[in-house]
Amino acid sequence: MSGTLLHPRLETYIETVCAQVKNREAHKLIREDINGHFTDALEDELERGWNEEEAVLRAIERLGQPEELGRSFHLIHQRRVDWPAIMCLAMLSFLGILVTIGNMRDMPFGQHDTMPWNTIAGVALGLGLGAAVFFANPRHIQKMWPLLLFGTAVLMLVTLVVGSSSRPFWGPKSLDGFDVFTMSPYLLALGLAGALSCERWKSHWRAWLLVFTVALMQILFALDGSPVLIVADIMLFVALVRHREVLWRFAVVAVPALVLGVRMTLIRLPLRYVVERFTIAFHAGTAPESIGYENYQTQLLVQNAGWFGHGMGGHPFLLAGSHGVFAFAELINLFGWSAGAVLAGVVIWLIARLWKRGMTLSQPFAYQSFLCLMTLLSFQLIYPMMIGLGVFPIIGVKMPFVSGGPLPTILALSSFGWLLNLLKRTEYRYQRAVEM
Template identity: 25%
Template sequence: MGLEKKFEQYIKNVCKRIKNKDVHASIKLELRDHLYTLKEEAVSAGMSEEEAVNQALDQIGDAAILGMQLHETHKTQVDFKTILLVLATCLFGLFVMYYFQFHSHLLHFQDTNIFYKSLIYYVFGLALMLGLFAFDYRRFLPYSWHLYIGTIGMLILTMMIGTRVNGILFLSLNNGSINLTEIFPFLMIISLAGIYQSWNWKNGFKSWLGLAIVTLPIILLHIVGSLSATITFMVICITMMYVSHARMRLLIPFTAAGIVYLIVQLFSLYQADMAHFYQYSLHEFSSNGFQINPYALYDVHTDWMLTYIIYSFGWFAGLAVLMLFVTLIYRVVHTAKRVQSAYGKILMIGLATTFAAKFILSIFTNFGLLPISGVSMPFMSYGGSHILLEMMSVGLLMSIYRRKQLGEICREVA
C-alpha cells in the first residue's frame, strides 16, 4: 500500500465507526491535517518517509478506538423539548377539529370531514418534518440567490396569470393551484438567511443593496393585496436584518416606515368600513345562544380558532395555548444562540419570528383589535398549506439543532 493511501485508509476506518455522517467531512480534514503534521515532524527529525508515516499512525492511536470515541462525541442530537411542544400544539389543534366535526353546535361543520382532513395534513406534515430533520440544511446555502430570484419570479408570474379565490391569489397549475402568498415567506426566509449570513452591512453600497433586497418582496406582497402576509414578512425582514448585524441607522428608519405603513393600511380599512367583517370579539362568541355574524361563523375554524377555543373550553384552555406558543418561541430563540453557523442562526431566528408574528396577529384579530383577514393560528387552524409549511419549518429547526456545533458546510460536503 502507498504511503499516502495508508493515511486515507486509516481515516476511512475511523469514519466507518462514526454514524453521524454530518461530521465526517470536518473529521477527515482534521485527521488528515494532524497526520501530515506528525509525519512532517518525524521527517524533520531524520526519519524516512515510511517510518514517519508509521509513527504518525501509532501516535494518533488505533482507528477502531478513536472511531468509537468520536462516535460518542458526535452522536446525533435531537431537540425533544421542541418536538414535544410542537406535537402538543398539533394534538390540541386536532382535538379542536374533532370537536368541531362531532360535538360542535356549528352544524355546517358536521359534513366537512375537517377532522379527517386535518389528520391527513398532520401525518403528511410529520413525514416532511422527519425528512427535513435528516436533510443537512446547509445544502441550501449555495442556492440562496437562486431561491430568492426564483421566488420573486414565481410571485410576479402569479400576479400576471394567477386567479383570486375569496380575495387570495393562487397560481393555477394543471392538477391544482398554489397559494404562493402562504409559501412566499417560508422560501424567502431560507434565501435571506443565506444572503445575509456574511453580508457586509458596514459597506455603504451593500447596506442599501441589503435594504433593497427585502423592500422588493414587501412591495410585491403589498401589490398582491395580502396585508397579513405583508406584515408578517416585514417583521421577519426587520428581525433577520438585526440578527445579521445591520446598522441601526438603517434599521430604525426601515422599522419606522413599516409602522407607518401598518397605521396607514389599518386606517384605510376602517375608513372603507371593512373592519366590521372581522371585529367579532370574545364577548360576541360567549353570548347566550352563540349569536355570531355569518361571516365569522364560516371562518371560526381558521381565522377565529383562538376565540372558539376560549368559547368552548374556557379561558384556561386559551391560556394553555398561549403558554405553548410562548414556550416554543422562547425555546427556538434560546437554541439559536448556541448555533455555530451564522446561516443556521439567522434561519432559526427567521422561522421563530414567523411563528411569533402569525400568533400575535391571530390574537389581535381574535380580540377585535386588528381588522385583518386570513390570519391562521400556527399548527392549530384548519388548512393544508400552512400546516405543511409549519411542520417543514420545524423539520428545518430540528436539522439546525442536530448540527448546531458545526460551522458552514465544508467543501467535501458540497
C-alpha cells in the first residue's frame, strides 16, 4: 500500500477484510482500494461538520461490513484455472504421440526406435515444467529479465563461435548438442517483456542499449541460418511496434532490413531464387521434381487422405524431409481430413480463447510477456498447419506437440504454463501502475 493509513481503526478494518481473501497478492490492491474509498468518505464527513474521530467512524461505517466485503473481494480475486485450455493441451500432447508412432516408417534411418520415446519424454518433461511455471511467482521471473535478455544474447554468441553444425559451412549450430537458437525466442520474449514494462529502460542510453541488443540478436539469428529467425522477427515486431518512440520504430524497421541485407550477402542467394522459394507453394505442380518437390508431395498426401485417412501403418505416400515440418500432413494421412479439421479447430479455439483473456491483463510485465509468448505460440501452431497443407513456403518451423520433436513441445508446454499462470491471477487485470 502506498502512503500511511489515516487511522488505526481503518487498519483493523482492512485486516479483517483481507483475512477473508485467500489470494495474498491481491491484498495490496484491496488495501489501496479501501483506503481510496475511505479517504473520499472521510473528506465528505468532515465537510458535514463532524469532528475527526466521529468522521472516521462514519467513513468506516459507509464502507460496509468487513466480513461481507472481504467475501466479495475473495470472489473477485479468486484464482481461476482455465481447465478447458489445459484439457486441449493434454489432447494435443496425446495426439502428438500417436502421430509420431504412426509415422515411424517415414522417419530417417536410426530414429524409428528413439523418436517415439523422445516424444513421450518431451511431453512428460514439458508437462512437468509447465506445471512448475504455472505455480511460480511471476514477480521472481520479472526480476530476472536482464539475465534473460542479455544472457540469452551472450549464449547465442557463444554458440555461434564455438558451436557445431551438421552442415560444413552454413546451417543452424548447437552447443554440445543443445539447440540454443530454437529456445532463444522464448527466453528473449520474457527478457524483452521485462525491459518494455520498465519505464526507465525506454529512454536515453538504456533504450539505445536495448536497440543494439535487438540488433545483435537479429544478426546472430541471421549468421546462424536458423529457421526460427522469422519467428523471432514476428515476435519482436509485435512487441516493439506498439511503442510510439522513434527509437523503437528504428529497431522495428531498420534492424530487420539490415539483417536481411547481411544474410543475403553472406549466403549469396540471388533475389530471384528467394522469391521463387517463397512462392513455389502456390504453383508447386510446375516444378514437382525440383524446387516444388516437397510442397507438391505434401499436397498429394493431403488430397488423397480422404475423410478418415489410411490408418496407422498405411503410407501410400512417403515424404522426403523432416517429420516435424510435415507433421500436420502426416496427421491427415493417418486419420483423414476430419482429424485435421478437428485439430485445426481446437488450435484456433485455444489461441482465440487465450488472446481474448490475455487482452484483459493490465499489469505491464504480465501483458508484455503474454503478448510476446502468445505471438510465438500462435505462429508456431498455425504456420506449420499451412505447411502441412502444402500451401505455405517451407521454412523448417516445427509444430509443437504434433511434430514429435521434444524441444518444441517442451517450450510450448512451458510457455502455456506461464500464460495460464498469468491469466489465473485476477489481480493482474487491475494493476495498472508500471513497476520497477
